[in-house]
Amino acid sequence: MKATVADDAASSAPSDADTFRQRLLDGLAASITERGYRASTVADIVRHARTSKRTFYDQFPSKEQCFLELLHADVGKLAENIRDAVDRDGDWQTQIRQAVEAYVDHIDARPALTLSWIRELPSLDAAARPFQRRGMQLLTSLLVNLSDNPGFQKAGLPPLTRPKAVILIGGLRELTALAVEDGHSVRDIVEPAVEASVAMLGYRH
Template identity: 65%
Template sequence: MSTALDNGARAAADHPFRDRLLDGLASSINERGYRDTTVADIVRDARTSKRTFYEQFASKEECLIELLRRNNDNLIASIVAAVDPETDWRAQVRQAVTAYVDYISARQAITLTWIREAPALGAVAHPLHRTAMEHLTDMLVELTANPGFRRAGLAPVSRPLALIILGGLRELTALLVEDGHDLRGIIEPAITASEAVLGGR
């Protein structure tokens, strides 16, 4: 399960009760899903009070947005940490895709909430989605600028192509998560598509 403290640098700067509440929301999502989670469930799992909750968050929705923002930051950090920038670019693609699948597989309830519930929040969640895709795009551009890609004569991927790769990966993830399939089924199609786009420019 993802925890607020997974992202140590950012979490250290935040109020400790905020971290506990985010962990409480994550725990409740794993147990009963976001839609059936109440503020009472969150504070019970966090072992704190409603008063403390509302000192940190205006609503359950605001708490969810912060949880998903941190989850996305941690996903990016996990992928970057898994990739060896000196190795062959194809090996890097496999490392990145595998790290992505490992991360979301360990957090399927949060992933499902991101796919199903976040869009239902409407305009309030739009900045979260936009920022997440911008950061993921930045990550992909930076990874494809490393020594392994340069040695292969490959320029950094353009932002539009990076977005196409990420959008396809997100849709495939949504399909498998919603249908309850093994998420490792993402790995080979994602590697094949990524290599075709990155190597065929």
């Protein structure tokens, strides 16, 4: 990861517990980049975090819970980056490109973490389902809201429906996973993602 939440929050004087918790989250992110989630151990996490197993278990009951919190924070940051990148008064096709570029920029900074979110999170079964639903709801709500802004309204386009938003996000996630798994640049998905999004959102244009 190129940047961490710890960096963003440095000026807010977090408590010692918050600082250790963030260091552990960053430690897991570093270990996922190095070894993948499945191969990562608590020992790997604390090695990257430069702390102890005792500190880890003071903060998290398990590696799984640390993973879920890390992904929750990452999906939230992804949504924030997309939201901030889009000019809501701009041309609707330009907005789509801005959103896709922001998505790809975020993924490109942490491909291993994104791949673990797409491929390894579902293997956690029941523990992962509430997180998966929250993450999908966050991203689909974002797309529905963005497609109902002034730029889309000026073009006479209706807001994206939630089912179509789910299809769009699901397709984009799979395209991302295939690119990372095949060792391709994540930038390669920009044009097909833009074209598919324009086709789906602009069907009445």
